[in-house]
Amino acid sequence: MSEPRYVIPPNPARVPLDLLARYTTRGPRYTSYPTAPQFKADIDREALFARWREGDAAAPPAGLSLYVHVPFCQRRCTYCGCYTHVASNPAAADGYVESLVREFELAAQVVDPARPVAQLAFGGGTPTFLPPDRLAHVLERLWAVWRFEDGAERSIELDPRSVSEEHIALLARYGFNRFSLGVQDFNPEVQRIINRVQPYERVAEVVEALHKAGRTAINFDLIYGLPGQTPDSIAETARRAITLAPTRIALFGYAHVPWMQMHQKALERYGLPDPPAKLALFGAAYDVFVEAGFVPVGMDHFARPDDELVKALAARSLHRNFMGYTTRRGLDLIAFGASGISAVSATYAQNLKELRAYAEAIAADRLPIERGYLLSDEDRLRRELIIDLFCNFHLDGAAFGAKWGVDFAAHFADELGRLAPLVGDGIVELDGATIRVTPFGRAFIRNVCMTFDQYLEADADKRRYSQTV
Numbered sequence: 190m191s192e193p194r195y196v197i198p199p200n201p202a203r204v205p206l207d208l209l210a211r212y213t214t215r216g217p218r219y220t221s222y223p224t225a226p227q228f229k230a231d232i233d234r235e236a237l238f239a240r241w242r243e244g245d246a247a248a249p250p251a252g253l254s255l256y257v258h259v260p261f262c263q264r265r266c267t268y269c270g271c272y273t274h275v276a277s278n279p280a281a282a283d284g285y286v287e288s289l290v291r292e293f294e295l296a297a298q299v300v301d302p303a304r305p306v307a308q309l310a311f312g313g314g315t316p317t318f319l320p321p322d323r324l325a326h327v328l329e330r331l332w333a334v335w336r337f338e339d340g341a342e343r344s345i346e347l348d349p350r351s352v353s354e355e356h357i358a359l360l361a362r363y364g365f366n367r368f369s370l371g372v373q374d375f376n377p378e379v380q381r382i383i384n385r386v387q388p389y390e391r392v393a394e395v396v397e398a399l400h401k402a403g404r405t406a407i408n409f410d411l412i413y414g415l416p417g418q419t420p421d422s423i424a425e426t427a428r429r430a431i432t433l434a435p436t437r438i439a440l441f442g443y444a445h446v447p448w449m450q451m452h453q454k455a456l457e458r459y460g461l462p463d464p465p466a467k468l469a470l471f472g473a474a475y476d477v478f479v480e481a482g483f484v485p486v487g488m489d490h491f492a493r494p495d496d497e498l499v500k501a502l503a504a505r506s507l508h509r510n511f512m513g514y515t516t517r518r519g520l521d522l523i524a525f526g527a528s529g530i531s532a533v534s535a536t537y538a539q540n541l542k543e544l545r546a547y548a549e550a551i552a553a554d555r556l557p558i559e560r561g562y563l564l565s566d567e568d569r570l571r572r573e574l575i576i577d578l579f580c581n582f583h584l585d586g587a588a589f590g591a592k593w594g595v596d597f598a599a600h601f602a603d604e605l606g607r608l609a610p611l612v613g614d615g616i617v618e619l620d621g622a623t624i625r626v627t628p629f630g631r632a633f634i635r636n637v638c639m640t641f642d643q644y645l646e647a648d649a650d651k652r653r654y655s656q657t658v
Contacts, residue, residue, distance in 0.1 A: 195484055195494075195503045198628035202472020206465055208614060213464045216639045218488075219579050220511050221530070221537060222572040223562060223644055228539055232561035238299050240534040240563065244521045245301040251521050251534075253300070254308035255335065256512055257289070257327070258526030260544070261318040263351065266385045267455045268373070268415060270444050272528035272542050273314050279323070285527075285544060286323050288551040290330035292525050295556050297334050300523060300533070306337045307520055310512045311345040318348075321355040328363050342367060342517070346410075349395045350387050357395075361402040368399055369408040369439070375426040379417040382459050389429055396433045409435040413470040414443035416459030420473035427477035437498070438483060438491040439513070440474055442467065468632075487514050487580055488634055507580040514580065527557075535564040567643070570595070575638045578624065582631055586622025597622045607640050 217224045244251035261282050262273045276282070309331075319327065337343075344367035345360060360368075372392055373385055380386045399407060409430050413423055430438065445461060447453040462470065475485070483491035484499045487507065492498045501507040501516040508518040511530050521533040524540065527547040531538045538561035541547040550557035564572065570593050577584050590597030598605065598621075608624070611617040616630030617637060626637055639645055 195499055196628050197479060198485060198631045200472045200475050200479075201632035202469050202475065204468065204629075204632055209464060209468065211614075212616075212633050212636045214636070216635050216645070217642070218635065219575055219638055220509065221532065222575045222642070223537075223564070223568055224642075225530075225537075225539070227644055228537060228560040228562045230560045232538070232558065233563070234558065236563060237536050237538060237558070237561055240536045241299050241521075242301075243534045244304065250301065250304045251519065252305050252307040252338075252517070253335070254510070254512070254517065254520040254522040255306055255310070255331070256522060256524040256526075256529055257309075257311045257316075257331070258313060258524065258529045258540075259285075259311065259316040259319060260314040260527050261285070262313070262315045262348075263318065264384060265452055266373075266383055267452055268383045268385075268412060268443055270446060270450050270453070271314065274527075274544060276318075279318060279320050282319055282323065284548060286319065286327060288548045289526055290327060291551050292557065293331055293334045295551070295554065296523055296525070299556070300521070302335050304336070304521075305341075306335050307341050308512075308515065308517050309337070309341060309343045312512070313346060315348045315351055316345055317352040317356050321353065321359050324356065325359055328359070332363070337364075342515075344369065344512075346371060347395065349392045352395055354398055357398050357402050357404075361404060366404065367406040367408065368404060369410055370395060370435075372409045372426075372430065373412045374415060374418065374423070375429045376417065376422045379415055379422065382417045382456070383415055393433055396435075405434075405436065407433075407435045408437040408439060409433075410439045410441065411474070412441050412443050413474060414445075414462055414467040416456050416461060418462070418470050420469050423470050424473040424477050427474040431477070431481045436493055436496060438478060440471065440478075440489050440491065442471065442489065485631075488631075490514055502581065505577075505581040505583055509576055509580050535569050537562045537564075571641055571643065575641055578626065578641075579634055579638050582626035582634065584624040586624060590622065601641070604640050608637075611637060611640075 260272055260274045262275055263277055265273065265275050343365040345365055346369045348371050370392060373383065374380060375389050396407060411426065411430065445453055478491045482494065484494055486492050486498045486502055497516050498507065498514055506518065508515050510522055510532060522531055523533060524531045527540055527544055528542040529540045538558045541550060541557045541559040547557045574584060574589065586597035605619065608617050608619065612619055615627055616633050618625045618627055626634060
């Protein structure tokens, strides 16, 4: 049997405006299911940790994915939706570093640290806010506690403004093999508006330093939907990005959520694009990347045809977790640091966000969990369905039902019925129990997945997600 081939879907900016208006609503991005609003502060910690230990007993033990959050930034970017702490002096993070390395040890008292680590990611904030010697201390303690597979993916977010050659040499020594550069936009006026000025030449210097260190797996993070952007300007940003030979591009839609991130209100005086204008921005960059040979992956990523993400998409095995798209399905994710979210076995657990509270919990030798969730069997069933649809745009309902021991058509009869308008609009095709999101319909994948979300109707009056399209 020949391997399924990837499809280059049509440019989402070609979507008819009436269809765009019909499906533009607020909904989850489905980095988890159930989504974060369902997490509870009164989580039963003993029940949570009992599930965490389930992976230890598996044969072979489930692999691990580790995420380390460094929330510090030297200045605040006005578009940012992440949990960050602004400080000008790197010494401000010294206490946090000590809490972080102690958290490595506390987690190893619950989950067997001999389980193989197949994936590691550092994010923020700005991981390179930490001077090389402090970052080295974090890495040394992490390696002392946990066991890394030889072929593990080891990635880190880099801010071109703060990363040094010493940082890069250190990361190379510890085997880091994927680097995500926060570019956002190369246009000087857009950079001024979002309070993130970093010339193209500086990004080029960092890329060159990575290449000299033998590191070529480089991602660029870009954002569309920012004030000051035009289709011409974002197309030029895309073209300039391509000249630096990244292997992956993440083209994130700006999520304007000032009720969660008050500093975002500063952007409103510059004017924000409406949904059609925002989609036109995405479309302008989309054309540039596709013409340069990149393959669209998932909702907002692009990769070279030989990239493992593209191969996984073609094989319908692409996966997604809190760190983004991945080929490593079935790993238990443990997150360290303030605000980090773990996804271990059938649980979610989010750490305390406020730095003082986080440090106090660690000082009391207690994992700093603020809230969490224990998934039911129905949650687990729907989580796998939603992730498969979201990542691979296809679901074989008969095979899925056999795996989970349910009659798919009967179990999801109401949901399949609610897909009828999307079928009529050419977004979805149904063939018996098989669901296929059309190439045209991929722009509406969040709307498709929302059909299977049991919690959205109850949350309708308090839904405060970003826009779906």
